[in-house]
Amino acid sequence: MPDNQNSYRIDRRGALECMVWAGAGVVWTLNGGVPTSSLLVGATARAAEGAGFSFLQISDSHVGFNKPANPDALGTLKEAIDKVKALPARPAFMIHTGDITHLSKPEQFDDADKIIGGASLDVHYVPGEHDLLDENNGKAYLDRYGKNAKGSGWYSFDAGGAHFVGLVNVTNLKAGGMGSLGDEQLAWLADDLKGRSASTPVVVFAHIPLWTVYPEWGWGTGDSEQALTLLKRFGSVTVLNGHIHQVMQKVEGAVTFHTARSTAFPQPAPGTAAGPGPMLVPAEKLRTMLGLTSITLKKGAHGLAITDSPLV
């Protein structure tokens, strides 16, 4: 991603404008530890060219969904992966922020793996609530994606000079509540972050937003404040989520919160419908509301660049 004044580097105001864009994906760039976003179409390609390190986020594939809001969720996932394959510079890896499948059926996981595998990139997954519907409450997910994970599927790794933390906030949900991390995972997070330099950029990803987007629809995580307290001392924190099938961004101090589009179907903006279910839009509009995200981290810069791109 170019650094100069006519680049796609997005300041805070620009990032908010980015929320308004309907699109399919976000490219995340780590620039010396500060995240920046840009639109996937066109901008993604440029981001990938200029940056030392970039990765992609896809979310909410809902493989197996075939209702009127998108009768072919597998097809639109394929379109998103085709976009990834067409990037001029390869991202380092991909993260998937959950709801890989619609109903956790083995053939849905198989189909998702086949299509996503077509990108030939390492993929770091966290589960959505739709991925833990097997009779053993998530064993199917963990058997596939959780080999190096703790508990219900959380883990961390280092890449591109940043520390990445994948969290699970879709298990053991309580009546009337929102997403939940739970004490065991919070204790693990405290231990995981302990001793790390505050100058290390941290990227946290989980399915349900770790900030309260709209509590009436459960779009938030009840105990996320405890996680954010543990992250307070770090100079650059980027939080990447899915679940709400639309782009939203918020900056609070050193923390940038961002949600990605789904590759399957859009959901309504908070409070604009009777409920948060799949939103039926005219067929020609659907692909403007699906997409992916690219993130670039640049050495010497101060932020990750986040780019959301629609499928069209």
Added chain:
Amino acid sequence: MNIFNIFSLRIAAVLAVSMMMVAPCVPASRAADAEITIDNFSFHPDKLSVKAGTTIVFRNRDDIPHTVASAEGVFRSEALDTDDAFSFTFDKPGVYPFFCSLHPKMTGEIIVTP
């Protein structure tokens, strides 16, 4: 026909077969005495009083799967896809709060009287 159409046909076929294999959730010998539906991420009605021995059917009419789970662990359905149903017979008087374990803002209450 392109490859994506073939994929979606395959999924449709698999779904059709799996639906046929699922036994009806309500045994024929025991008719539903009352029904609660799920629409737009909420239970309708979300509060219901019944006599002990009543069987209640919970039916999901959303495009998204939901569950019906007792907040106190008395009963818990599997994930209910569109038009799937779960039934439970409330034999003992008492108050039974329940929710969707996937979308826990969805709550309701069954009051069972003697």
